[in-house]
Amino acid sequence: MVKPAPGRSQMLARPRTLLLLSLLFAAACPLPVMAQEDDAATESDPRMEEAQSRFAEATALFDRGDYESALAEFQEIYALMEGHPRRSFVLFNIGLTQEELFRYDEALATYRRFLEEAPRPAPREDEVRGAIERLVPRLATLTITTNVPEAEVWVDERRVGTAPGSVSVTGGRHVIELRAQGYNPARTDLQVAARTEPSLNLELDRSFAGVSPAFFVTGAGLTVASLGVALGFAAAAIAEHGNLSSQLSDSEDQFEVTQARIAAMEQNALIADVMFGAAGVLGIATVVLAFVTDWGSEPPPEAASLRVTPFGGATAAGLTLEGSF
Template sequence: MMLRTHRSRTIRTGLHAVLLCLALPLVTPTSAMAQGATVAQPTKAMKDEAATRFKKGLELFKEADYVAALVEFRRAYELVPSWQVLYNIGQVQYQLQDYANSLQSLERYLAEGGRQVPATRRSEVENDLQTLKGRIAFVEITVNVPDAEIVVDDTLVGTSPLGKALTVNAGRRRVGVSREGYQPQTRVVEVASGDTAKASFELLERGAATPATPAPGADSEGDGDASSGRARATAQVDGNSSSRVPWIGWGITGGLAAGAAVFGVLALGASSDLQDLRGTRGVSAADLSAASSKATTMSVVTDALAGAALIAGGVSLYFTLRTPPSDSAGNARASSPGLQLGISPRGAQLVGSF
């Protein structure tokens, strides 16, 4: 807790100094400018915006909103690339426990500031660098194809091939590799402070078959065995599909039979009512005609449903007897004679032995 209070006080002092520098007509040269490289000078509007963003970064830092403060400081550095800004960026990254990027920012601060960095500030930063070096690790990433984008913890760090190992925060790091036309890959790499972990990626072109990993205890005999395995799977699916046909037929048969039974009961009731009306005096001819029509309708529907149930039952029986047995049941039934259904003009015959 005391460390955070000390750093909050230190960073406010540094930011105040940087803000004064940004108000000057010309900013302090960075290392690129010191080497004679041509760098466009920021306009007055850019300086004003950078100063505004620094003030906002200060406010956010005081409120412990370090993520938003870092965004404002980085934006100010883009507008006016002064080396003093790197100190503030590095300190905020330190607070965010982004030790790898904090190390990079503070090293750049000392290198680009050179002799302009006050002795007390240089001593402080050098102590911070020693602490940071004990909290970082390295990851060597290799990819089988060039120009693949490499992402660490959702941040783009470069493209393959990388010239050297990446400096990362110690711990568990999420590494992803992708390239257009290839299947992306992601894995988690765990690396302790000071250690170097290696991560190798073999990207496959889109549409290429992914090598199957056999289950523990499964036989692995090459492509031929894999092909036969796919064939067995297909055959099993087809067999299952065929075996469903008799069950559907028997379901329809049961429904028709149940309907025939219901309408049969209704037909008997209508016939009984008709007989009662015929034995009753004073019944009009219209009532007798209606009762007779109802009884006849019920009888016709019952006969139709019964006939349909009989036909559906015959078809279901035919497919049941014609459906080949499954592999598991086939061996058990191999010694049992089959049944045959014969259809002739005189009727149907079931031939076989049990």
């Protein structure tokens, strides 16, 4: 069992919580912001029934000193009471629990939110204003600069804001960490005195998130080009093979078939085989590049475009390439 540390907040915790419990759920409590029909609706709302059950558990957890669990319960109660006129009263308990966890920056923000949301006259308003006056001197304003916009600021494993910017921290030693997608975290230990405004600069190094999109675009273009060349030479070889076969079967034209033409056809076929192989290798490499490319926040570049125009003759073959990649 976790025992709370003795102090002023411990002595006042139970009366505060019990009084707030009656303000939340007792229909007899005279609040000008809530009419009798609101109380009747509360009694039939399953969310309010769950909130009441959780409130009893949260109070017991708080009294045992299990402030982390109590805070989770109070925050869940606040969510369950969405739309309820007395929902803002739960913020009092949330702020009180945050104080016990020494999260003075969160407690200060919660108390201020309580004053904004609670109906007037707000219960325990004087205590809340006193708590705000008590917490402000315990905080320091830390200004953090960095090379990455909107980097997450974590203080003692708790996210408190973004950098570049300023965050409130309690006096004492803290672990300050910046996190950003695509970058390695940067952290440092920092001793901060209350009521000061220290500055801190942390640079983030980019982590390996992939290769440049230019490699993928180049690979795609070379794959298409290789395939186009292969198809061109293959078409020329097939066409010439058909011509040679036809001439060899004709007694009058068979003497026009020369060894040079046969060698040219075989050469075109060999080039086609080589280019088909190259296109296959480049295609596999391009697929791999698609998975390791760092596209970042920018849209992927346009796909490579290529127009292939093959040509061939009795002694030569080739193709014309037009496009960009």
